[in-house]
Amino acid sequence: MNKLLVFCLFFSQYAFAQTITLEQVQQKAKQQYPLIKQKGLVKQVKDISIENLRKGFLPQLSLSGQATYQSEVTTVKIPFPGVNIEPLSKDQYKLVADVNQMIYDGGLLKQQTAMQQVNAEVEDQKIEVELYKLNERINQVYLSILYIDEQLKQTELVRKDLETGLKKIEAQVNGGVAFKSNLNLLKAELLKIDQRIIELQSTRTGLLDVLTLFTGENYIPSTQLEKPVVQSPAYDATVSRPEINLFQKQQQLLGVQNNLIKAKNLPKTSFFFQGGYGRPGLNFLENKFATYYVTGVRFNWAFGGLYTAKKEKELIGLNQQIIAVQQDVFLLNTNTQLKQQQAEIDKIKQLISKDNEIIDLRIKVKEAANAQLENGVITANDYLREVNAEDQARQTLILHQLQLLQAQINYQTIKGK
Numbered sequence: 001m002n003k004l005l006v007f008c009l010f011f012s013q014y015a016f017a018q019t020i021t022l023e024q025v026q027q028k029a030k031q032q033y034p035l036i037k038q039k040g041l042v043k044q045v046k047d048i049s050i051e052n053l054r055k056g057f058l059p060q061l062s063l064s065g066q067a068t069y070q071s072e073v074t075t076v077k078i079p080f081p082g083v084n085i086e087p088l089s090k091d092q093y094k095l096v097a098d099v100n101q102m103i104y105d106g107g108l109l110k111q112q113t114a115m116q117q118v119n120a121e122v123e124d125q126k127i128e129v130e131l132y133k134l135n136e137r138i139n140q141v142y143l144s145i146l147y148i149d150e151q152l153k154q155t156e157l158v159r160k161d162l163e164t165g166l167k168k169i170e171a172q173v174n175g176g177v178a179f180k181s182n183l184n185l186l187k188a189e190l191l192k193i194d195q196r197i198i199e200l201q202s203t204r205t206g207l208l209d210v211l212t213l214f215t216g217e218n219y220i221p222s223t224q225l226e227k228p229v230v231q232s233p234a235y236d237a238t239v240s241r242p243e244i245n246l247f248q249k250q251q252q253l254l255g256v257q258n259n260l261i262k263a264k265n266l267p268k269t270s271f272f273f274q275g276g277y278g279r280p281g282l283n284f285l286e287n288k289f290a291t292y293y294v295t296g297v298r299f300n301w302a303f304g305g306l307y308t309a310k311k312e313k314e315l316i317g318l319n320q321q322i323i324a325v326q327q328d329v330f331l332l333n334t335n336t337q338l339k340q341q342q343a344e345i346d347k348i349k350q351l352i353s354k355d356n357e358i359i360d361l362r363i364k365v366k367e368a369a370n371a372q373l374e375n376g377v378i379t380a381n382d383y384l385r386e387v388n389a390e391d392q393a394r395q396t397l398i399l400h401q402l403q404l405l406q407a408q409i410n411y412q413t414i415k416g417k
Contacts, residue, residue, distance in 0.1 A: 019224045022409075026138050028215035030131050039127050046120035053112050057102050065095040074284070088287050094278035103297070106266025107259075115256045122249045128242040134214075135413055141210050143406050145225050148204045150398040152197065154391065159193050161366070161387045162186055168374050182380035189384060230408040239334050241416035247327040251320055258316050261309050267301035334414060341411040348404040355397040362390040 030036065073088040166186045173183050201221065208219040273295040281290030369386040372378045 018219070018222070019226055020219070021226045022139070022142050022228045025142060025211060025215060026135050028217060029134055029138050029211075032214065032216040033131060033134055035127055035130055039124055042120050042123045042127070046116055049116045050113050053109055053116065056105075056109055060100045060102075062098045062100075063096070064098070065093075067091070067093050086287050088280060088284065092279055093289070094276060096274055096276040096278075099273045100298075101271045102268070103271055104267075104269040106263045106268055108263040108266075108268075111256060111260040111263045115253070115260060118249065118253045118256050122246070122253055125242060125246040125249050129246055132242050132416075138211075138214060139406070139409055139413065141207050141214075142225060143402060143409070145204055145207045145211075146227055146405070147398070147402045148200050148207070149225065150402065151395070152200050152204075154394050154398060155193055155196055155200070157394070158387060158391045159190065161390075162190050162193065162384075164370070165373060165380065165383050165387070166190070168370075169380055172376060185380045185384065228405065228409065230405065230412060239331060239338075239416055241334065241414075243330055244327070244416075247323055247330070250323050254316050254320050254323070258313060261305075261312050261316075265302075265305045265309055267299060269300075270298045272296060272298050337414045338411060341407055341414060344407045345404065345411065348400050348407060352397065352400045352404065355393065355400055358393045359390065359397060362386075362393045366390045 069091045071090070073090055075087045166183070169183045169186060173180050205221050208221065208223060211217070212219050273293065275291070275293045277289065277291045279289045280286060281288075282292045282294075283290070366386045366389075369378060369383050373380070373383040
């Protein structure tokens, strides 16, 4: 009854076990990574900056005033019959409200807005580059768990072989044709298998905890990881990494800066209206407080920027060349890594082929040893040696299979797929 209960609990644990994929873990890790919050902040900075820039075409209002006292004022000393011109007061007052409406700014607002937009895209792409690096860390942990799972499966196979040998030795000991020391030898090896399972399961739980930290999901020991299916593609120099997009955005930003230099040095036109109150008003011959206004169109063309415009454009051109060189270096290094991974994939495939041949031979040797053990031709130690040899061959195959999978995933990651 107790065995049935244990079996039911074991079965229910794995029957309803959570199954996850590498893509799911990568996506959740990206969503939970603290750096993802910076993308929203970059967007807010961009929106606020553009909103402030657009207000540059709203009417600009200014208010100014002054009160002065001067030692002398203009007087008219030419006598006119019947006309008495009162001299101006030495204390004078002025309060002026100025409204200025931009009509044409040479495209400055358009280029400044474009610069804020592209600059935000550059910062956003930098975040994408950092988030992409997260995949490498997730891949390493995920594949380590898969490797442990394969080791656990192989450990169970070894246990079955040892238990088979143990039953045969027990029968021989009971029949008086074998020493009990042979029986104890296999029992000791079974205990070592238990230790090995404890170590593997403990390491697996620790790695699942790491994935939990990255993703925010609760991965329990019964969580099953789906083995990725990755095709081994032929070598292709095409790279679609986020770094390529970053280089392109940086080049685009420099192009906008070049346009901004042109816009700054173009003429500006605006409409203005001034309303004032003071003494004297616009009529300087009337020594009294009066209201007045002046309106019209302003034209402004500052030539100071033309002195440095040529050099500023040269600097932008040099920066564009620097980015182009950085992109070439990145592509060279990336393609070098792709070549190395492709060579690694080809090598491991050949090793796996030899592993399978070795395992086939080891199985035959173990089966022969099994029969010899049953007939009492060899000792338990001899049988154990052959079981361990097959186990070692299978462990090597498992290692190579995971190395192949890792090399294939690395190839895709380096390529940007």
